[in-house]
Amino acid sequence: MKRKILICCCLILIIISSFLVSYKIYEKKKQEKIIALTNERFNFFKSNEPIKNPNDQDLIYLQNILVEKEKNENININKVKQLISEYVKSNNLEQADELLINEIQKYSNNINYTQEEFKKTLNNNVNKTLAIDIYNNNDFIKNLNKEKKKREEYIKSLTEINNFLVYLEENNSNYVINENTLIIKDDNVLEKVNTYNENLNLQLTIKKEEKQIKPVINNSLTTVPILCYHGVLDNPWGIESLFVRVNEFEEQMKYLSENGYTPLFVSEIKNASNYEKPVIITFDDGYLDVYTNAFPILKKYNLKANLYMISGWINGDVYMNTDMTKEIANSSVFEIGSHTVNHKALATLSNEEIEYEVSKSKEDLEKMINKSVDVIAYPTGSFDQRVIEISSKYYKYALSTINGKENIQNLNQYSMRRIYVHRNSSLEKFKNLLN
Numbered sequence: 001m002k003r004k005i006l007i008c009c010c011l012i013l014i015i016i017s018s019f020l021v022s023y024k025i026y027e028k029k030k031q032e033k034i035i036a037l038t039n040e041r042f043n044f045f046k047s048n049e050p051i052k053n054p055n056d057q058d059l060i061y062l063q064n065i066l067v068e069k070e071k072n073e074n075i076n077i078n079k080v081k082q083l084i085s086e087y088v089k090s091n092n093l094e095q096a097d098e099l100l101i102n103e104i105q106k107y108s109n110n111i112n113y114t115q116e117e118f119k120k121t122l123n124n125n126v127n128k129t130l131a132i133d134i135y136n137n138n139d140f141i142k143n144l145n146k147e148k149k150k151r152e153e154y155i156k157s158l159t160e161i162n163n164f165l166v167y168l169e170e171n172n173s174n175y176v177i178n179e180n181t182l183i184i185k186d187d188n189v190l191e192k193v194n195t196y197n198e199n200l201n202l203q204l205t206i207k208k209e210e211k212q213i214k215p216v217i218n219n220s221l222t223t224v225p226i227l228c229y230h231g232v233l234d235n236p237w238g239i240e241s242l243f244v245r246v247n248e249f250e251e252q253m254k255y256l257s258e259n260g261y262t263p264l265f266v267s268e269i270k271n272a273s274n275y276e277k278p279v280i281i282t283f284d285d286g287y288l289d290v291y292t293n294a295f296p297i298l299k300k301y302n303l304k305a306n307l308y309m310i311s312g313w314i315n316g317d318v319y320m321n322t323d324m325t326k327e328i329a330n331s332s333v334f335e336i337g338s339h340t341v342n343h344k345a346l347a348t349l350s351n352e353e354i355e356y357e358v359s360k361s362k363e364d365l366e367k368m369i370n371k372s373v374d375v376i377a378y379p380t381g382s383f384d385q386r387v388i389e390i391s392s393k394y395y396k397y398a399l400s401t402i403n404g405k406e407n408i409q410n411l412n413q414y415s416m417r418r419i420y421v422h423r424n425s426s427l428e429k430f431k432n433l434l435n
């Protein structure tokens with residue numbers, strides 16, 4: 001009997017300790033993930049020093065990125081620094097321990113315990129109630145739980161800041177920095193930077209570049225505007241600017257139709273110079289409202305367009321379903337292209353992951369619509385040399401979100417430029433986009 005009890009006790013001990021060990025491992029894994037993520041981002045900035053522990057993040061930021069940026073570009077990053085150092089502070093567990101011990105000591109002094117006695121109290125069953133009482137009424141301990149939340153928020157904002165810096169790097173041809181002001185050329189970039197600025201409370205000064213009026217010196221056609229739409233919906237469920245109003249869209253299509261424009265499929269771009277006013281209309285993502293709102297208008301004005309579907313998201317809540325996709329693909333209104341399987345930023349993926357996103361979406365879409373899929377639009381416009389090389393194995397053309405018209409004589413075959421059409425664009429503004 002005694003032996004049985006002993007075995008039982010041993011078993012319980014083993015279970016408890018293995019639980020504790022696995023919890024520790026879980027915490028460590030989480031920490032490692034954050035470090036890995038940050039490392040990945042820093043590599044983008046060509047940092048030579050990988051981050052070894054969370055406290056180094058502050059150092060690396062200051063040494064390799066922020067100081068650089070400040071020196072070269074005078075960007076106002078005090079707020080960024082502050083956020084990061086606060087994060088590091090709250091992530092400094094050693095310091096937290098020290099504070100805890102001090103706090104305990106303070107408490108034990110107040111009630112005439114020495115620290116040793118207090119610690120004993122915590123372990124002494126007789127005084128357990130008293131110890132728990134002290135523990136529960138200790139403000140610092142109470143705050144520790146709140147601190148945890150704070151820490152998580154900092155980690156989140158750190159990741160967001162990384163994303164923002166990566167975005168700035170990727171789009172560095174679209175802005176200049178003058179003292180503390182970011183002067184942005186492209187509407188799309190302007191909007192995105194504004195969103196980051198607001199969400200991260202960075203307090204950067206952001207301005208739109210004032211366009212110089214260019215005199216027309218050459219009448220021969222060398223470029224084609226590739227318009228980029230997402231949704232056509234009066235009451236958007238997502239980022240508002242991505243959804244053009246139904247009447248705006250109709251106004252724009254009517255204008256194209258009545259003013260001699262010839263909309264083309266992307267696969268026809270090489271013939272664009274055969275037309276006096278070629279234009280290419282594209283839609284990313286495959287939202288349901290493109291089927292319900294844009295498709296009838298395009299049919300009404302007899303216009304062609306191009307649609308880039310996220311193969312893994314077809315049949316999702318706000319997306320077209322399989323039948324709609326098939327119908328659209330067979331309508332001769334739309335040429336269907338790929339927008340990958342999962343809409344991940346391709347440049348942030350490994351080669352294997354890029355290969356999967358690019359090839360599997362083509363395969364699945366072709367099976368679905370029974371037509372060849374030869375064009376891809378990079379999700380969020382993210383691409384690098386690897387993405388181009390892999391895409392060129394499967395597609396004839398690839399679209400980026402780099403702002404501008406595409407040059408017909410000298411095509412950027414795997415990084416074609418596009419022009420965003422935003423919600424609330426007046427017809428005047430729309431006309432300007434075409435010119």
Ligand SMILES: [Zn+2]
Nearest residue numbers: 284285379380
């Ligand atoms: Zn997209």
